[in-house]
Amino acid sequence: MGRVMLQANRASALWRRAIDAVEAATPLPGRGTVHVTYVCDAPLEITLGPDDRLFRLIRKQVYNEYADKGRLGDLVAEYGLDAHFPRTCKTVAEARAHPDVGLWFVKNRHGTSGRDMRCAGAEDLAGLDLGPYDILQEGIDDIRLIDGRKFVSRIYLLVWDDRVWLYRDGFHVVHGVPYVPGSTDYKVQIEHEGYQKKGGGPYLLPFSGDPGMADRFAAVDHTIRGIAPCLARLRAASSRSDYILLGLDLITRSDGRMQVIEINAIPNFVHPEPVASEVNVPFFTKAVARMLGVPSDDLIEIPAD
Numbered sequence: 001m002g003r004v005m006l007q008a009n010r011a012s013a014l015w016r017r018a019i020d021a022v023e024a025a026t027p028l029p030g031r032g033t034v035h036v037t038y039v040c041d042a043p044l045e046i047t048l049g050p051d052d053r054l055f056r057l058i059r060k061q062v063y064n065e066y067a068d069k070g071r072l073g074d075l076v077a078e079y080g081l082d083a084h085f086p087r088t089c090k091t092v093a094e095a096r097a098h099p100d101v102g103l104w105f106v107k108n109r110h111g112t113s114g115r116d117m118r119c120a121g122a123e124d125l126a127g128l129d130l131g132p133y134d135i136l137q138e139g140i141d142d143i144r145l146i147d148g149r150k151f152v153s154r155i156y157l158l159v160w161d162d163r164v165w166l167y168r169d170g171f172h173v174v175h176g177v178p179y180v181p182g183s184t185d186y187k188v189q190i191e192h193e194g195y196q197k198k199g200g201g202p203y204l205l206p207f208s209g210d211p212g213m214a215d216r217f218a219a220v221d222h223t224i225r226g227i228a229p230c231l232a233r234l235r236a237a238s239s240r241s242d243y244i245l246l247g248l249d250l251i252t253r254s255d256g257r258m259q260v261i262e263i264n265a266i267p268n269f270v271h272p273e274p275v276a277s278e279v280n281v282p283f284f285t286k287a288v289a290r291m292l293g294v295p296s297d298d299l300i301e302i303p304a305d
Contacts, residue, residue: 018284036288039266055291058159058244062237063265066246070109070135072263079230084223085260086138086251095136096125102182103139105189106130112264119184137261139189141181142254146205150175150189152261153250155220156279158287158299159234160243165290165299166224167283168217169207171275173249176201204271206278219258221300223250227260228302235304245287 019036032051039057048054057063065071073088075081089095095104101122108116110133119139120128130136143150155170173192180188192202207213234244247267250258269280286296 018281018288021281021285034288034292053292054241055160055243055288056241058234058237058242062233063244065233066263067265068109069107069111069137069262073135075230075233081227081230084226086140088138089136092125092128092130092136098138101138103141103184103189105137105139106134107137109133109135112268117190118186119189121182121184124184140251140253140259140261143179144252144254144256145179146172146174146210148178150179151205151252152192153216153220153252153258154267155224155248155250156267156283157224157231157246157248157302158243158290159231159238159246160287160291161240162235162238164228164231164235164302164304165287166221166302167286168298168300169279169282170220171207171271171279172205172210174203174205176203204275206275208278215256216252216258219252219256220250223258223260224248224302229305232304243287243291245284 032049032053035046035048035052035054037054037056046054065075069088070090073085073090076085076088087098087101089098089104095101099122104120104122104125106118106120106128108131111117120136145151151172151174153170153172156167158165158167175188175192177185177187177191183189207217210216234246238244244265245267247264248260249262249264251261252258269284270276271280282298286298290296290299
């Protein structure tokens with residue numbers, strides 16, 4: 001029986017649990033070692049034996065295209081996928097050319113977790129100053145709510161060997177205050193920090209706790225199949241040894257349609273229970289197992305187009 005070795009500088013404790021689960025549940029090739037690397041700052045020093053396997057992140061310059069919100073907007077336009085993403089504008093003048101949009105999010109094109117974000121109404125655009133790395137993203141206002149609050153759904157994809165799989169599970173990030181349509185208040189539209197704490201603020205809801213998730217997941221599946229063409233660069237950069245795990249954030253419109261608001265190339269996997277045990281560890285376990293040749297009904301392959 002072989003073993004799995006992880007080299008990472010992020011979420012390593014949580015991932016160690018997943019690696020243990022892989023070793024316990026997955027037939028490993030021969031007596032070799034499976035090396036999995038994830039966000040390693042130090043140069044890799046791995047000597048592979050004849051029965052060993054190496055899985056490493058695809059090249060940074062490729063996945064950064066998707067993490068860069070401005071570049072992602074270019075990819076959306078290039079592949080004609082406007083139906084599956086909110087509008088993205090790089091200048092105020094470009095945003096003002098869409099008078100039908102009443103709410104805009106100002107985002108740092110490299111920012112994550114709501115940092116450096118703010119809201120602006122259409123009436124605020126004339127006096128709005130953008131920083132050198134800011135973009136404007138259309139605010140989707142006609143949305144479904146949970147407990148009267150805005151929520152964003154996090155789903156995961158595995159890209160490996162020129163193929164893409166959607167993980168069947170995920171979770172919602174539910175905001176901490178009641179939703180007010182048209183509001184530009186940071187707490188209403190953006191803030192979700194503090195979900196680690198108890199006390200009625202923002203919280204995480206695994207899909208298993210959402211009674212409407214069966215219908216909602218059908219919309220997730222439809223959306224991911226719709227955006228599949230723009231994942232072509234990631235697919236092409238993947239191989240039998242090169243992979244990536246993506247975290248996509250989706251918003252649900254009032255009519256049930258879903259749109260992708262961000263693609264996180266290096267998503268945060270450090271979440272409190274029950275998300276860690278119910279979602280993150282099983283996803284990583286099944287992703288590594290899939291790369292070792294063990295299929296799972298929880299990983300749904302997404303065709304290229």
